[in-house]
Amino acid sequence: MKIRVVSSKQEIDTLGQNEQIIHIAFRPSNTDIFSLVSKCPKVKALQVPPSYKKTISKSTKMFLNMQGIALVEGDVWGHRRDINEYSEISPAVYELIEQYRGEGLSDEEIEARMVQQVNMGPDLIRFILKNRK
Known part of the structure; x- marks a missing residue:
């Protein structure tokens, strides 16, 4: 993206x-x-x-x-x-989201983990999660 x-x-x-x-x-x-x-x-x-x-x-x-x-x-x-x-948002971000969804994590849990792992703010992560369903 x-x-x-x-x-x-x-x-x-x-x-x-x-x-x-x-x-x-x-x-x-x-x-x-x-x-x-x-x-x-x-x-x-x-x-x-x-x-x-x-x-x-x-x-x-x-x-x-x-x-x-x-x-x-x-x-x-x-x-x-x-x-x-x-x-550009790295493809690795999307791969990580898919990995976490595959593990059965909720969007809130995914957001919490990704804020710590990637250099993105929580609002943008929430937006991506909402629009990647």
């Missing part, structure tokens, strides 16, 4: 309509989020750093919820935007 990294407001206009997960690496305003959603009608999740998530208004959160778009807290560690505009 690819996560499109958006570093500035100006990049919103360069997004394709098929983007599904977008990491916002700047403090977005309500207008920025509405622009992202209208530019990318297939978006399933917006990921923002923890400090930015706290500043997103309740009305914007409600709008995203009504649109069925997850607001995910997290960072894209070690990503260099100058090399690639996407950050």
Whole structure:
């Protein structure tokens, strides 16, 4: 799965309509989020750093919820935007999920184990678990 990294407001206009997960690496305003959603009608999740998530208004959160778009807290560690505009989730993450599901673990147990094993936040792991059923 690819996560499109958006570093500035100006990049919103360069997004394709098929983007599904977008990491916002700047403090977005309500207008920025509405622009992202209208530019990318297939978006399933917006990921923002923890400090930015706290500043997103309740009305914007409600709008995203009504649109069925997850607001995910997290960072894209070690990503260099100058090399690639996407950050990819390793296939090993999906293999680990399948392994744990094969062992009969619940999603909550899988999340708890993966937070310790992979360099991903719990919100993103929850989103992946929910969308991999």
